Amino acid sequence: SNSDEDIQAQVAKAVEGVKELQESAASFISKTSTDEQALRQRSQSLDSSIRLLRSQLYSLLSSKALDPKLAEKLEEDLQRATCVLADGDAASFLPGKAQGGRFLRMFLGPITVRSSSKDIQLKVKEEYNAYRDRTALLFLLFPATLLILRSWLWDGCLPTFPVQAYQAWLLFLYTGLALRENILRVNGSDIRPWWIYHHYCAMFMALVSLTWEIKGQPDCSQKQRGVQLFLQWAMMQGVAMLLQNRYQRQRLYTRIALGKAKRMDVVWGETAGVDGQLWLLCPILFILQGFEAYVGLQLLKTALVGVASEWQVSFCGVLLVLMAVGNFVNTVQTLMVKSRF
């Protein structure tokens, strides 16, 4: 019949269409992977030849075999080339930074989280900043509320549930931050490994604090000294995060607005305005880091004096001191690297 033939023709057409699509898809995938491979090789060989040229330049210069003027010009050319390579469209074909993905692998398995499109990479970065903004406020308000209610409403005694809810939230927050930062790194961010380790430590601390029993009346303000210090540290983290976010967001916007690559900043000094901010930010960060160490030492003291002698208290104390030292060292190193230019 008519409708018989009609539907038969349509089905045949669909079957044919699927077959063709399958072929195009297969050839697209194989062609893409070949092209990608070729681009990867070209980027890698250019990257290493630039490295080689740079070291040759230095040795020629130090053996005075080269005119310094010329050397400077060549050095600038190479720097520019490095920028284009590292921040242009070819960047996604350079080998990814670090197998540092152990943490990612543990949670996600062997999936690729590297994005070859600059747009998506930027979006991920912006979303990371937005995420930190959202959380930094809560970071400040949540423990502040707890501490205020403690003295106004709860008679100096923190109830267990809200504190533990806060600690659980911290744990998930830090896990998320650590995952995201690892992803940023895989996508070419220059984030120092320490800032990621810092979040692993904070994860650990949140986890340990969850297991730490929050004693009630009587005498709870004595027994809860450790928890109070922990909450104060958390508030301070919130302040540090807010300040850092402000600075880092501006830094990103400057970069995007200029449409310039990050390593270019250094050469043309275009983020001078933002780098100025850095010198304002850092003293505040140092004070906060000092306070972090102080809280850690207080926790240790509390544990040693025996007011709150659970192992969790000493553990958190040691971690906090380590984190403070690490933060300080790494902030100083960042400043040193920046001031070299």
Added chain:
Amino acid sequence: SNSDEDIQAQVAKAVEGVKELQESAASFISKTSTDEQALRQRSQSLDSSIRLLRSQLYSLLSSKALDPKLAEKLEEDLQRATCVLADGDAASFLPGKAQGGRFLRMFLGPITVRSSSKDIQLKVKEEYNAYRDRTALLFLLFPATLLILRSWLWDGCLPTFPVQAYQAWLLFLYTGLALRENILRVNGSDIRPWWIYHHYCAMFMALVSLTWEIKGQPDCSQKQRGVQLFLQWAMMQGVAMLLQNRYQRQRLYTRIALGKAKRMDVVWGETAGVDGQLWLLCPILFILQGFEAYVGLQLLKTALVGVASEWQVSFCGVLLVLMAVGNFVNTVQTLMVKSRF
């Protein structure tokens, strides 16, 4: 001088090379994304036209306007086309399943975890199975050791630290499983949403159990009843996981060995051997699910009688009963879907 010119030429060549590379990379990226877009459109339109044809076929058949023999043949053609579309190379251009990525988004931000290469998708799946194998054993041994040491060495009293270490491990394990399963889903797995929700519940339970105080002597075997039940549930999970892994690994191998697409199984009934196993596995699963509900009810009873009346105990009880019911319903539904063919 000679070396001057030489290095100048080399630098110029590198700069030129970078410029060319940047251009090729840019054109490659834009071409790839255009092609991808086109393939995506073709797959989507074919997918919807197949859907349409299938519903036309049914309505023609039910109004007796079509020869049943012909209808059956056409239906089979369409089924085959669906398989090719869903499991061939075009599959990666069909829209991803579910924005179900809320969980992924929360932890990872807006990064793409969809892989367009079938090989990587299969690798991810195999690694997921290997991960579950590795953990299932620990799942069994860790709580078993704790329970054995309790009666042999610890005089009926579980010490706090190892139990909490175990609970923390569970939390990270379940978070990892939930993340991986979400990634599998985005990559085209047909995993039922419930199995993922189940892991969210388990995450919650591990988190809550961490905050639950493990009381010591005297009378600890009474006070620790909740913890004991929790450990028993965990062991049972280990057994369920081991059995399920065995079955699922065989299922995957059968599929890989046959080089056939998954929806094809259903049509040609090629996994009959494995599906036979399913009928063996399910009674055991049902028993385990019954035990899960029993543990949940015991926890609730413990909480109500007032032996261990922390909110954590009732909360875990309710969660366990919900999980048992959900598991049961979903296992039955899976069986029903499978037996329809």
